[in-house]
Amino acid sequence: APGTELAAASRPGTGPGSADSAGGTLVYGHQQEPPCVHGGWIEQGYLSHQVLDALVSLDEDGQVVPWLATDWHESADHLTWTFTLQEGPTFSDGTPVDAQAVVDNIDYWLAGGNGTAQVWIGPYVDSARALDATTVEVALSQPYPRFAENLTQPYFGLQSPAALAERTAEENCRQPIGSGPFTVAAWNRGQNIVLDRRDDYDWAPANAAVQGPARVARVDWRFITDPTARTAALRSGEVDAIYDIQAFEWSALESEGYELHRYVTPGRPQQLSFNTSRGPFADERVRQAFAYSLDRESVVEAVGRGVIPYEGNGPVSRSTPAYSEEAAARYSYDPERARELLDDAGWEVGADGVRVKDGARLHIDFPYAINRTINQDGAAIIQGLQQYAEEVGFEVELIPFPPSAAAAGAYSGPEDYDVSIGYWTSVNAGILLVNWRQNLPDSPNPSNSAFYNDPALEATIREANSAVDPDGQDALYRQAQEYIADRALSIGVYDRLSTLAVGPHVDGIRQENSQGGPVFHDAHLVD
Amino acid sequence: MTPTSSTDTHPAGTTDPGRRRGALPDGTGPAAGRLGSRPSRPRTGPARLVTWTRRLGRWPGRLAAALLVMWGAVTVAFLAQLAQPGDRAAVILNLRTGQTQERTPAELAPVNAEYGFDAPPFEQYLSYLGGLLRGDLGVSYQQHRPVWDMIAEQLGATVALSLTALALAWVLMVAWVALTAGRSPRVRGLASTVEVFAASVPQYWLGVLLLLVFALELGWVPVVGGSGPAALVLPALTLAIPLAGFLGQATRAEFELALSRPFVLSARVRGMGDLGVRLRHVLRHAAIPPLTLSGWALGATVSGAVIVESVFNRNGIGRVLVSAIEAQDLPVATGIIVLIAALYVLVNLAVDALAALIDPRLKA
């Protein structure tokens, strides 16, 4: 299972089909409120997964299993994929989920309707067409052996083509029409989203614990930003389950009898991307010195309290297939080495301990999107890192910026930072292409947060993405990771977690396997 | 916030000694007097007119002043937003796509055209003002919804919070001041220290502590109760305690002054008990300064709401405002500012009317 661990009293779904308590409202406390119910951000994916069904699903063993598509196969030349749909599913507006609907959605993704969906399939999918009512054929430009696996990510939830065509973007944002087990009944901004069960739902994915409609009548998806309040609300019974548990609460909640779920998100972990385009980190030695100066492991251990795993690998996390242990082992704490490298690079220790070169101080701007990509534990870890870096003569200015500023694109340009921290979830190492594709004038890649343009690296990654032999593919992915680690373009800090704490009255909440979001279809309330 | 001194107790522009004096000489003035050599002739013509415009004059004048304040507020808000760093079109694009990145001019051009950002600022300003006059606050960059809808959606929660807090503050303050004012020096010292302390307490800190004690430890009130009345208690209390301390300071000075007035003794010698005098006579006299401050305080609770709403996970204008300002969602931010200014103006008119009810001498 890609990184899915079930801590504490983890139970597989209690016996399927038991109609013991079909109904009730499940109250769930989430930490962030996205601008739309669907979209390219993981927070949107978590939501849309309750409402929009996808073609395929990922099971606990990392296998792609049927959902709306009962069957799929790759052509011999690996350039054509054919999906066969099950008959019967409908969108909640009544439109049937047929081949044309799938084609329309693929076109919608390709056109940028969902930024993340586009970066995953855009470079590979040429076109899609409906062969008949239940058969879709997708033509690729290059082999893309993990195409189906990628489609298990919640960004690929299907929407009613009628809704896409006829409703405004705002309406689809607020209340997308999918074929999922729930529909959006109401969105009280700042407060909650109410998801109502679709009683005629009968096309759950193959890995679902129960088939048929969801067992709870309603999910009250509350937004509780403050972690303390979230945990408190769980303890007081105001909510049945919460997302994102603080590390220091983990063992307490465990001993209090809450069911805890921990999922290490595959894809890019919480890593430091150095701005290689300008400033001190344009110099590889300075990047390496910075990396050596940090006792990342100790800081993460202290703050993470055994819950948050240390991650040495920058490009991908330990739960990602083709993870390179070797890349992860680079740059263990060695302040002496760091000092030597800085000396080498010409940064002399100044009067106040900060190194200087040509009159410029070794000043590092380190912005991070607090409460968006970085939670409170993350913020503490960053402060710990800062302390270590300053030991060897860096002057690190932490610039936490709020979620809405992040949404508005603050601190994203090459002039805005020297080092940045962030994650990018994905189901596999294909994320490398998203993050490391060159940022060129005619094909810009704003996701290349190191501002590092290297045709060789890109070529390796592209080769890996299209490698049909799984072992060969993994080797290429590892090679790319080590390449990045060698040059200290990005170093890992800790793995991003998707954690859930579930109260004693709820059974059957599970975490989706591609990204770790909660799945409420199987959940039910017990007395 | 701030004016911890009770010196400034006059309602805006009503009983302002200097101003009144300054305003008198014109109008009736020397000109009318010099017209005739016999000043005792019956008043006709100009004087009559003056009287009439005077009689009518109060309300139009105030309304004009109110409009002026609102216009000023709109302008300040507009300018502040213009002065913000970053390109508004880029912001809009990022908000639309959920991305956080820089944009190329080619990408920005259509957005600029769509929102009229390519027009000179003054033209933008005029068109914004025009929109306001039509009651159109624009459309949110973030949510692509009319600002009016967004505000309307959140207004109720904040207004309920503000009003509850204000009412609670008054209850706390009146009880506290009425019980402690004019007692022995030690009690007075303690009481006013408590007031100053209450007024000095950071709101969010208080909120967090209340949350910790009453919601987390004792479990008396819900942590995230949504919009029910139980969930209103702690947030309102959080706003009310500092406010009560603040109002208390202004009231106490006036209360003690009123207590020392002869009419208090005169009520006592009539056989009235101490508490009776305090509540029936003195309180009314001491009520004007805190009442005047309440107009401002209601505005200030909006400041408080920004904080309290995030401590208690309440929805409301405050949170919308903060996120709009952070995200440079200009129409939303300006819309809320206009609303707050309007609220301020309205409340102050109401306060003036109320003050005149409490102290009929103010009608003059």
Next chain:
Amino acid sequence: MFALAAVAPGLLAPGSPESLDLGATLQAPSAAHWFGTDELGRDLYTRVVHGTGLSLLIGLGAAAVSLTLAVLLAAASALTGRILSGAADRTIEILFAFPTLLLALLLIATLGPSPLSLVLAVGVGTAPGYARIVRGQLLSARSSGYVEAATGLGHRRLRVVAAHILPNALRPLVGIFTMSIGQSIVWASSLAFLGLGVAPPSPEWGALLDAGRAYLTAAGWLVVVPGLVIAVLALAATTLGKHIQTRLETGR
């Protein structure tokens, strides 16, 4: 005490406010750590002491900005000719219609978060309130018996303003200034709470509070202590200010 902490924090707390002790995170107050430790094992007592300087500086700076602005506006409103005075009056009213935090937010959004913009934001945010107070003082001084007496003696207006109106009206400002230091620190910490304060790991009190909030249930001292320190300082400053003010008013 606060002054000492501000000027020479090292005397009261010899350690570094930022040194980590990853083996002793979130420790409750004890003999070794009077105020306990935070999530990175930093000693809260040391941090609070070392934060005094910056917190006070922000308070002082904001109070200075605020009162300077207030005096300018008030003087323009109370002592100048009709047009200027009207304009100043309106400006005060308009700014006054903005809740303090709103003005501060707008300013910080414009300037970007930093200690300096914090000072400016709080200063500008609180100025209209003080401007009204000062204006009231000026007006009452202007219409006072002694000003009339001086006019009656035939002194020039400028002299009357300089010798009587300004000194008498501005004298209470000493007290107000002290009071506003405390209030400014509270405001600054409110902004910190909204994530617009001084960036970590600075031990500025508002920042401490904000950071401690996440550990409320497990390490309440991280919130209680800085909040208490802020409130006590504000109380001390306000009380001192009031004291000064009454002393000045009673002419002693």
Next chain:
Amino acid sequence: MTPELLTTTTPTGGGSGPAGSVRPGPPVGGPPDGLTGTGPARTGAEAPAGAQHSPAAAATGAPGGAPGTGAPRLRVENLHVGFRRDGELREIVHGLSFELHPGRCVAIVGESGSGKSVTARTLVGLPGHGAEVRAGALRLGDHDLLTAGERTWQRIRGAEIGFVLQDALVSLDPLRPVGAEIAEALRLHGVGPRAVRARRAVELLAAAGVPTPEVRARQRPGELSGGLRQRALIASAIALGPQVLIADEPTTALDVTVQAQVLRVFEQMKAAGESIILISHDLSVVAHLADEVLVMRGGHVVEQGPTAQVLARPAHPYTRALIRAVPSAATRGRRLSAGPDEADAASVRASGRAAIGARPERTSAPVGAPGPVGAQGPVGAQGPVGTPTEIVLEARELTRTFRGRRGRVHRAVDGVSFRLHRGEVLGIVGESGSGKSTTARIALGLESADSGTVTLLGHDWSALPERRRRALRSRISVVQQDPLSSFDPRWSVERILRDALSVRSSGSDSAGSNAAGSGGAGSGAADSGADPAGRSGAGPHAEVLRLLGLVGLAPEVAGRNPATLSGGQRQRVSIARALAPEPDVLVLDEAVSALDVSVQAQILDLLADLRRHLGTSCLFISHDLGVISHLSDRVLVMKDGRVVESGTPEQIFDAPAHPYTRTLVESLHTLDRSAAAATAPASARPH
């Protein structure tokens, strides 16, 4: 509750009275307004009737000041009252005893601060914060007041003792209609439903002599004149028909006309058998009403006895001084202050003369010189009035309107004209709001007139722009009623006077900048450097001392802050400041109204001296006819902004022409007559 109460207080058992005393029968008609019955049903319509029945009651009281013949309603024996502050006890009243019998009036007179009000408040159990009361006995009927608890007190107050507070003008809640205040007294003692109380309030107002009581009951104190307010207050005090009424300075601050009306109300009540404790420093009022007088000074009773005896043959020097200090037409030209003050005054005269002699002679620059001051004939109060001398200040047809409430145009000054000759005192008298102050302010150039002109020393004063006026400002100066507010609170007396001196030498604006050293070291004035006025010759400090000497203040006053001075001293500083520029005209606006009679006497004497020696012309404004007639050479009577009459005091007070003046003077005479009667031998008393 009320009926019970009243039954217990109607003295039935002799226990409370002195042993073996024969209790006089209950006053005829019982409590005057007949509330003894079932309360609400009985209304006060009977009150006036009761009042008419009761002269008999008064008669049963011991006439001729022979107390102790019956059970007193109130017995006070060796009363001590002190205040504890910071642990330290300061005794204010030292051993005061008296008895109050039905239908009798005991008066307490004495200087300000002598403890009169404290005594009165003690009698209703409200002496004030931190008070400690000791007494041999303090009994009201059956109540031992020394041990009374708060609940007992609440029942006594209002119902058994009515209290009219000293500050009548501010003793009613300004926010509520007076009717509500009266009804409140009824409500507190459980009288009737609301409607009945409201009706009763109107009746009580009527009983207190308020015309159109229905209208007045709905008005707030601010809408009533002082006299009406005073009567409304009395109405609330007598609402429950208390047997004892304490009236603390019930007539101070009232116009004479109103004074007379208020006194009539008291007379009626006394006649109805009520006992009255009257506190006043106004001897004519006391003489009018009281049977017995206690003279207090510094908390001690210095003299006590039947009114006639005390006033006619005062035994104590203080009493004599007090009687002497009351100004009136009869005291014209006489010194009012006496005793040790006589010596003061002498020294003032001496130093004044010395000062005048010492300073360089002054030539009045702009005006045709009237010759040196010393050369001028004595223009005392006795001086010939009609002597044609130079006119220093002339007002012609002054008019000033104010915009009042709701845009109503209010004519504060309406065609006022007057002339002030050199060395003359022109008195302006008139009721409150008649425009006296506004006239003065226009004369001073501090207020502009709508029309009319003011001429100062031949200059068209009212038409000059302020810039040109400045040079002339030193020729006219003002002494205000409330001197404290006219001093910069930061400045010492020395600095205040130096500042005033600095404008003296200014024939031109720029003069006086040649500060000849700041020689006034040791004076305690910190900012001598700020003073631009260094006159050659005498240093500024010497000048300050000379001014202080002129107004009879010790040199050490120079270093003090006015806030720390007594009222009299402050007023003297204010006069010194006014004199500093050596003005030709001095405007005194109610300059003595706020002062205690004895201090007032000192100031009036000082003014008389100064005028005699400096020859300054005075515009003297007061609502006190006594003061005016004591001091003025000519009098202007104002009413509603107009001058209704003018002439010499003799003309005005002996043969008033205008109806308003007539009522004014009549009331004055009533009081004078009773005062005269009181001071006459007891056998000659008219009653």
